[in-house]
Amino acid sequence: METRLFTKEELAEMEKRTVDRLTEAIEAGDTEVAKRIAQRMYNEFESMHDLYRDWTTATLSYIGRNFGNDTLEAALTEGVRAWWLPNLDKLPTGADAMRQRIKMFVAGLHGHLQPLHIEEDDDKVVIQMQPCGSGGRLVLEGKYEGPDAFLTLDTPQKLTYGRDNFPVYCAHEPPMEWLDIEQNGAPFMVVEPSRDIGREPCSFIIYKDPTKVPAKYYERLGLSKPENLPNKPT
Template sequence: MRSADALAEALEAGDREAALGFVKRLRREVLSMIRNYAGWEETLLAWVEREREGHDRSEVLAAIEDFDAAPERGGDPSDPAPRWKEEASAIFAALESGDDAATIERARALHDNALLHHDRGMSRVSAILSWIGREAGIEGIQAALGEAMSGDMIGHASFRERAEALTHFTRVHLQPVPLKEDDEKLTFACAICPSGGRMIAAGHYASPRDDLVVKGPHPLTYGRDEIPVYCCHEPIMEIDSIEKTGVPLFVVEPAERLGFETCKTYLYKRPEDIPAKYYERLGLRKPETLNKDESR
């Protein structure tokens, strides 16, 4: 459930403590989202300037900022974080004053505004990656994404720590996140992926945007014949985590029909239970020994 909707449900049930928690969660999600996309775009543009002689960010931006073809890439380019922090404070104040209607209205307005910025950032990143792919090939995509997605990987952390991190990572896309747990793993199964899947369904890989579809088979396509360029960040994150910790941070099982069927993300409780095929599709081998996770 979206945080703004969970807030409304908590208030309707009279659980003000839970409502306060959902306001905090919404604030954390929108601020994380805008930092992620701003940082991603900057890292990719910096990579172009450093690695592609004769090219600079102005050339890339001129190529992707066709606002007739992709109006969502325009809009206010200023950092919304300061005003979102102010709005979150106003939501807290409305909640504390007992004005539930204003609390819900303002929370949903914050969510909707953040979603516009989310879709702006997502579209711009996909367009920049498309430019890189056409200029530098799949090797360029892998190198640029390797920098953009690199970070502290927690594949070796406890199941609880990994579950909390992945849940937050998924929620920053501001869509409902259905979860199912069994003895082996936690499964995230959004009807349509809240980032790449929504882009496919919205026609980003067809005219007039014509974002790049990466041809495989290749580790960046999970060994498939093709995959939309934006979706390549998932295998990059898995590869980075495996190389650093021996364990993928998560495992994505892409849908047969991307953007129209459910992609599933698995978080295994015990790293040793991760099937070897999820390593092999990335061109890697599963380590013979893995530290067992005893945390539950």
């Protein structure tokens, strides 16, 4: 005797992308169903986001513990090079470039699914995730504690901006900056880690004029600020 778990209609519905189900509900004018599907889509993406976040952090922890800081730095550098430099190459140029670049960067941060706080002054735009959707939430979830804790970098080094007690996931941020400096002379974005990572928001800082990026952001990476930087995106 056959026992079916699903009807053909149920299987057909399960086959659909969630975004297509959401579009169908909107076009049908069923706002309550659309809201439920939108939340489901958020939950699906958050689950996959956190799976890759934890997988990446576990891999970095293994490399750091078993092969040391030099190999960890090399692995992080090559990993960041594979995605950050191509993204930088896609940034707009010409008129209104900085406005569009910042909007693209913010769109990327929305992929971490957390609320943002953004401030602007004459020189820069400062963006915070509240809470940080990746490295910060790892701390808040206790993933750096207990017998299965991810790696904390205790030795001040370039990967930690010269700090101690630095979560290994967050160590991808310095390579983002030094690879950008190597390729373009100035970092598009610099990170100002909070005093209490995870429990206080870190800041992503974008200077509108690359020549105004303070020298301290070069020096913490063991670099010197170049002279004669272009003052506009090119």
